[in-house]
Amino acid sequence: MSDEKIIQIRNLTKIYENGVEIRAIDNVDMDIETGEFLAIVGPSGSGKSTLLHQIALLDTPTSGTILLKGEDTTKMSDKQRSRMRNEELGFIFQYHHLLPDFNALENVMIPLLIKGIRRSEAKKVALQLLEEVGLIDRADHRTNQLSGGQNQRVAIARALVNRPSIVIGDEPTGNLDTKNSDSIYELLRHLNREHKQTFILVTHDLSMAAKTDRIITLVDGKIAEDSRNVSPT
């Protein structure tokens, strides 16, 4: 059944070295199945963000391997990694990080344009995504004309616009109030069921984590607990 394991992590270690040696990720093994909706929790400084950056190919590990869809990403060229980031991975940050010079629609179009899709076609797809996150009427607004929750929805649309097989969120609702947080969570859960995408979310919100399929707890760069939620909502 290894076909279903979309992410396979083996002996993953990330050491930061500036003066003192910090083992942010310490010899981690982890398998994630296609379509899983997974939460990573743990105390501050336990290595959650570091792990996500390795999986999202935003950083390179000190040692160990990460296989995405069966391919060893540590052996890839920059061009292959870029393509993978563009087409297979969607990243949602805690802060929306939308480009301030572009409006909502243009921001969502960027991953499509990077992929080489024609502008007219990209516009159509991006509008559809804005529709899905409920912001079709704000397409020509810039970040400073949108609320925090709205900006985060645009960022989600941008992360999902290429229909990546893996969506990664580093505290995607960390900056939002409970009401906004809940509705974003519902949105992600809905997209996960709709498109069979794999979601990996880091969260401090235990009530939110409780609604996922599986919770991995990191402590000091190691997996302290890996539990399956039998009755997620």
Next chain:
Amino acid sequence: MIAGVFAMFEVDIAFRHIRSRRRQTMFSVMAVALAVAIIIISMSMMSGFMKTIIDVTVENQPHITVSPKEGEDYIYLYHGFEDYVLGQEGVVAVSSYYEGEAALQYRHNVEGAMLLGVNPEDEDRLMNVTGDMVAGDFNSLTGSGSRIILGSKLARNLDVDIGDTVTAKFPGSDPTDFKITGIFQTGTPVDETLAYANLRRVQDFYGQSDIITGMDIRLSDIYEAENHAEVIDRETGYDATSWMELNSEILNLIATQEQFVYIFYVMIFAISGFGIANTLIMIVMEKVAEIGILLAMGTSRRSILFIFLLEAGILGLAGVIIGSVLGYISDIVLLSYSIPVPPDIYFGMDHLPLLIVPKNFIIAGLFAMAINMIAGLFPARRASKMDPVEAIHSV
């Protein structure tokens, strides 16, 4: 294909960056434009200067001068040689001459002169002496009797005019009377020494048979002179010298000066290049987070490099276009004002020589673009090497 390039998102991003720093990009574009304009004007002056010198030189000199074989003083059977040279492609005119020194006397005035015996028709075809005549007729030399045509200064020094008779003297020759039938003026030093007479009479004066001391050649293309001279040298053994060889000193001087000027061009462009580099560094610093995001969304490092090189290219190209137009307009204005210059410093030119050559615009443009791209390389590489995580969280 072109439309495809313009549709690329890299181009879109590059233009947005430039627009986001309008004032600064305008200044750096103007710096490049100014550099290009200054260099184009300077190159136009150099080209005009060069052309004027070559024109003056070539107009007053044969394109090739043939001297006797080594160790000999004369060219003996020159008629066949004349036919051989005339038969060559690109040869327009040939003039054989006998050149000797003589003292010219008129009453109590005596002047040393270069007595040049020529066939007037040939010499006229070669040097267009008729065009330099200020009195009399050059072709009068064909007439009977001993006739002579003097340079204007020589005539003034002897205090003679048309119709007077001067006596030519040379050790070992019989003093001979020559009647003055014309006076010429070229504006060069030969006006003070040169005297033309019929070839036959000059040969007689020196007690020689039908031999010559040299032959001058005129070509349709002056830049073929060196090749022609070499062929004549090789095939006949006579010593053929091109005008370039004859004027190698001044031509080398100009070439050296040109090299020196190019160093200044590089320096001027380098200054404008710093403007471009500075603008790009500012943009890169301001857009660190954006670069991080673009990398995170799958833009390759190569694309990031391309975006910023493109910006350097766009700024540079704008500068080159504006600078070329500015340079062209300045050239036209300078030409129309005909700026006066002191002739004793400028080889007898009385106004600033200026020549608008398309090649100069191309050289200045390519030169500027090359330096701008090099200037853009440093910030572009810095942008492309960013760590996306660090970049994204830099704000």
